Amino acid sequence: MGEHKESLRKIITTLALKNEEIQNFVCCLKQSLQNLEANSTRVQDDLESEFSSLHTVLNELKDGMLTRVKQERASRTYELQNQLGACTKALESSEELLEVANQTICSAEADGFTQAAKDIKDSVTMAPAFRLSLKAKVSDNMNHMMVDFTQEREMLLAIKFLPVPATPxxxxxxxxxxxxxxxxxxxxxxxxxxxxxxxxxxxxxxxxxxxxxxxxxxxxxxxxxxxxxxxxxxxxxxxxxxxxxxxxxxxxxxxxxxxxxxxxTHAFTFKLDAGSSHQNLRVEDLTVEWDSSGGKVQDMRKDKNRTNSPMHSPARCAMMSPKRTPSARVGRDRFTAESYTVLGDSMIDAGQQYWEVSFDKESKAFAVGVALRSLGRFDQLGKSNASWCIHLNNWLQQSLTAKHNNKARTLECPIPDRIGVYCNYEEGTLSFYNAKTKFLIHTFRTKFQQPVIPAFMVWNGSFSIHTGLQVPSIIQSGQKRNSGTSSSNASLT
Missing domain, CATH: 2.60.40.10 (Immunoglobulins)
Known part of the structure; x- marks a missing residue:
């Protein structure tokens, strides 16, 4: 009976999911119909607008060309009419002069003939007919204003819908x-x-x-x-x-x-594990502030469901590395006494990882590095064989040191505002860089026997972490060049 019920429940679940899919598809089809109506109307309106615009351009072009033809006709008409008027007057004057000459040559009086002939000669010399150009000033040919729209007609006939671009x-x-x-x-x-x-x-x-x-x-x-x-x-x-x-x-x-x-997009992403931090540290996901009153204890009590284990941290729930497995600090409480420490909520047990940290350079003390899960609740970073770090001391004078297993080496370099941390788990390399210039500050070379965790310490100060960063190319290439050389800091590893 139980098996049949379970089988029926699976069928019901499958049918419910299928019904939901069909309902979603029906909604999509209805929306598509509405979109089709709206889009076709828009395309039609755009087409009407484009052809109307084309008609407007053609009409304007036609009106302009007709105006030029009329202006040319008017100009030539004026010139020809003026020339015609001048020729008509010259012709009338020449005909009058011809009649006078005929009358004179037929006259029988010899006394006045000589003087009359001389007057006619002078008149002919000054006659307008002999000063006229018998060539038309302008041509009656208007062929230079003819048009041939063969090419344009072919272009217009070639108008068609713009093709949809191909899929890249x-x-x-x-x-x-x-x-x-x-x-x-x-x-x-x-x-x-x-x-x-x-x-x-x-x-x-x-x-x-x-x-x-x-x-x-x-x-x-x-x-x-x-x-x-x-x-x-x-x-x-x-x-x-x-x-x-x-x-x-x-x-x-x-x-x-x-x-x-x-x-x-491989990158190391983690948050800070507030459940394991010292009570004087006010811890958010990516930031830490010193709180001398230990006010963070009250904040933690508000969240009764939160555990001290990174297994349940938000970052690990959001994205678990397939190569990592959560490991709780079994049987350990938060860090205490002078171990003002907070750990990351994700372990490193393979590959190359990189993250950065910005810190207040006025902090009285600050440290960044990695630690084993076995780091004791009273242990300070760098003072046991379970942690490696670089440490900022800001008491009488500022100093930066590399620490491991209670050994320290002073680092002669400017103190950056932001430190980059590079960890190559297989090669046992832990390097610290000026995050802005990628200048190498210090390198630990060891062999990690267990997974390590990002670790931080701050006293009378604050810091914030930057994760989701890939190993910078300049650091990877630098590590390859130095992989065959011995570390100058080998005494600390």
């Missing part, structure tokens, strides 16, 4: 993830001169493989990209992967998104 393809082999930046590269199946820009979307995820329908993080949109690659900078990798997709756009329409790709 992200070139995973050419994408790069380093130094907390991601360079994404893509290409089109064939060149398209009408592409105006690209839209790139990315979203954080903890899931490998194709993107899921439901994700905890939304797509972030980057528009107006003109090239076929883009670099995202200033990222904090607090998830294991990032999804990317891209689409091409021309002046009017966007194409389909490319197939999403998933790029791994």
């Amino acid at each position: 393809e992200i070139l995973v082999s050419e994408c790069q993830v380093c130094d907390n930046t991601v360079m994404v590269t893509w290409s089109l199946p064939e060149a398209d001169s009408k592409i105006d820009h690209y839209v790139l979307e990315h979203r954080r995820t903890n899931h490998e493989g194709p993107p899921r329908a439901r994700e905890d993080y939304p797509w972030m949109v980057l528009e107006g990209i003109r090239e076929t690659e883009h670099t995202l900078t200033g990222l904090r990798f607090d998830t294991r992967y990032i999804n990317f997709r891209v689409k091409a756009c021309n002046k009017a329409v966007a194409g389909e998104f490319s197939e999403p790709v998933t790029l791994e």
Whole structure:
């Protein structure tokens, strides 16, 4: 009976999920119908507007060209009419003079003939007919204002809907993830001169493989990209992967998104374990302030469900490394006495990890490093074989020292505002850098027998941690060059 009920419950669950999927799909179809109606109306209105604009341009061009033809006709008419009037007057004067000459030559009086002939000769010399140009000032040919719209007509007949841009393809082999930046590269199946820009979307995820329908993080949109690659900078990798997709756009329409790709963003992410810290430290997820009154004890009592184990910390619940397993400080309370210590909530048991810490340089004392889980509740960082650190002493004069197993070495270097910590677990390397300049401050070389945890100490001061950072390329290359050399600090390891 029980087995049948359990089987029926599974069937009911499956049917309920399927019904929910169908309901969601029905909603999507209804929304698509509404979108189709709205989009088709918008496209029709845009088409009407474009043709109206084209008609306006053609009419304006026609009116301008007709005006030029009328102006040319009026100008030539004026010139020809003036020339015609002058010729008509000259012709009338010449005809009168011809009649006088005929009358004179037919006259029989010899006395006045000589003088009359002389007067006619003078009149002919000054006659307008002999000063006229018998060539038209302007031509009646208007062929220079003819038009041939053959090419333009072909262009107009070639008008058609703008093609939808092809779908780009992200070139995973050419994408790069380093130094907390991601360079994404893509290409089109064939060149398209009408592409105006690209839209790139990315979203954080903890899931490998194709993107899921439901994700905890939304797509972030980057528009107006003109090239076929883009670099995202200033990222904090607090998830294991990032999804990317891209689409091409021309002046009017966007194409389909490319197939999403998933790029791994390996980085060490952790928070501070408030449950294990000294009571005089007021601990948030990523920051610590000195509280001489021990007021943090009251804060902890408010959260009765919180344990002293990093197993239940928010950071470990958010993203568990597949190579790590939580390990509680079994049988140990918080740090006490002069061990003003707080640990990270995630262990390092493999790979290369990097994080940074900003601290108040006015702190009376500050330390950063790593420790084993076996670090005692009274142990101060660097004063046992279970911890390695660099320590800032700010009493009579400022000094920076490297400490391990109750041995110390003074470090002759400027004290930075922000320290980078690099841990290579397999090689047993723990290095400290000026986070801004990447100048190497100190390196411990040892062999870690157990997993280690980021560890911090502060007295009369404050600090904050920066995680989700990849190992900087300059540090990786520097470590490779120095991997075959002996450490100058070997006496502390």
